[in-house]
Amino acid sequence: MFTLELTEPMQAVRNLAYTYARDEIRPIAAQYDELEEMPWPFLKRAAQSGLLSGLTRMELSSKAVGRRQDDVSSASLMATVIMEELAWGCAGITMALASSSLAWNPVQAMGNSEQQKFFLETLSGLDEQGRPKLAAMGLTEPEAGSDISRLRTVAVPDGSHYILNGSKRFMSNGASASIYVVWATLDPSAGRAAVRAFLIPRSTPGLIPGKKERKLGIRASETAGLTLEDCRVPAEMMLGYGSGRAPRGLAAAKSLLETTRPLVAALALGIGRAALEYAMEYAQTQVRDGKPLAQHQSVAFPLAEVAAELTAARLLLWKAAEMADCMLHNIKENAMAKFYAVPAAMRAASLAVSILGPEGVRKGCPVEKWFRDVRVFDI
Template structure:
């Protein structure tokens, strides 16, 4: 199958809907909630309801299209387009939309048909990271012990996006610490479950409008039916099932970086042109002002980020293994957006460093996009393993 980089008309409504929300809802309140950390953005409630309704219709249209087409443009492509447009408005607010949590992406990636139906209306956060580890997801120490027809979960999770706002959380826990990564499974846990508590909210450099929580699990009981995927421990397979989540979510994070990057590029272009410097693509870069040369370099990196993101999402929609491509998109976009926003602050001078403009906020917001869902270093390690044909044991 070949990928066509011209977006299908059926996704125009997704782009337009997200663009309007970014421009008319997110941008006007972006600075307000940056300065009011941990205050819930009530303006997003109606947007969450609309997104919830649209999600059901989108699923039906995807199934109908998949039955007719040789190549599928479905949920993953729609997700990256949505994330790109909304993140142009505000990354933190994009992460705060009800029923659009990272845990929802995990459910979509791993759940069976019955679970997809049962959890269709939940707002799910995702809990992976623990105090004892960051990007090494195989080091999960939170435990899930089967007791009758329930699992008993114990442990502590940090950096849980939407942890105090979502009504459910997808928790990564191990069924047997002695087995290693093969025993790691994900569970959908209602936040109302006895033994589940939000211990604190973090104060952060960026994406302040998004809550980031520490969540504790103390003998929290959840139905065995809430385990995503198979309960069997397959040492040969490892924990590919839960890791498939990242193959879906990393392109979404890359798209968030692309959206934020576009916002910074647009502002940087305005600053350069208002200073009297024309951006001329027909002249050699070396013959133009240094700020123009930087802009063209940054813009080309930004374009490459978007192309990689599209490829990774399209492969996921078409059931092609995309682990390397997902990491490539995340690595490129994460590195590019931090470079781009920091250069925009530098070139923007006083405008870039002042809170009168948004450049300084975008520079703060951008850093997390190169960290969560796997740091830059982790992405490069994954890519190297795939390119060289090495296992995690061979290349650490």
């Protein structure tokens, strides 16, 4: 049977995520945007409830084998739905909750069982400041962006260790993480074939977390760089060590970038929907020239267009997620979902600012924040 409806259990999860976003995330969104800080007390509660570790291990991308499987899971669709709901509450706080998954993804894809166990055990409990432990993933570099073939962070073998030197930029959780997954090259002249990933605990000498960047939006999620200065990492911390899976560095890096597309699409969609709902309510209650704004065609038509675009974006995203759940290759569909969802969400936020007029650009008005937040995803 062909259906575009969520099943009853999925709808129940969606309702739960929505209620959580409405009651726990929305009320603190403006505060942490203003503070430009990670919402640590909130994250601590999320860790205690198991939400933080659940989102760290969520599956957004396809482990594609290229043919439909009988034992279909719904993990990707579920993750997509949850991300949209939480981002409706605040995309920055959702990033703070979910960014450890960017580090878990390559560990899951090519780490051996000891490495996976080590990663998850490192994240249990609280750090020395009493905060829940997070992970960060470092691919992006100052000179190369996220171009995998041009990495300049080098890993040089030294007996039973590798010595890493280089720097990373724009890592989510970068300043506070307890464990890092760092991409490096064994030989800068060898291009993509020499790319490897290393699991590095924060306490490792030579690993120097950078200062938090100040950003336009998504401010409740910390973004920071990292410097590696003669950082000695045991060879068994190279992902896939001893399992015969180590040479899959490039494939895992690609799969990681793949994961970010549905994540970004879902986060943008959550912001776009929040902005649309807010603008619609405003347009229904504000009267101009004798009738509510919503009854003026110049306001109603663009609202209807944005509503249609967000619905179409959601269907593209669900299709990509459903394919991932069926173990089908969905690279194209993931890209389409992001390609369509981000501009649609940007139009929604921009329209909301226009409809609210001066109120829409006032600091403290939620649409002003959504307008800034959604722009961060269009890069």
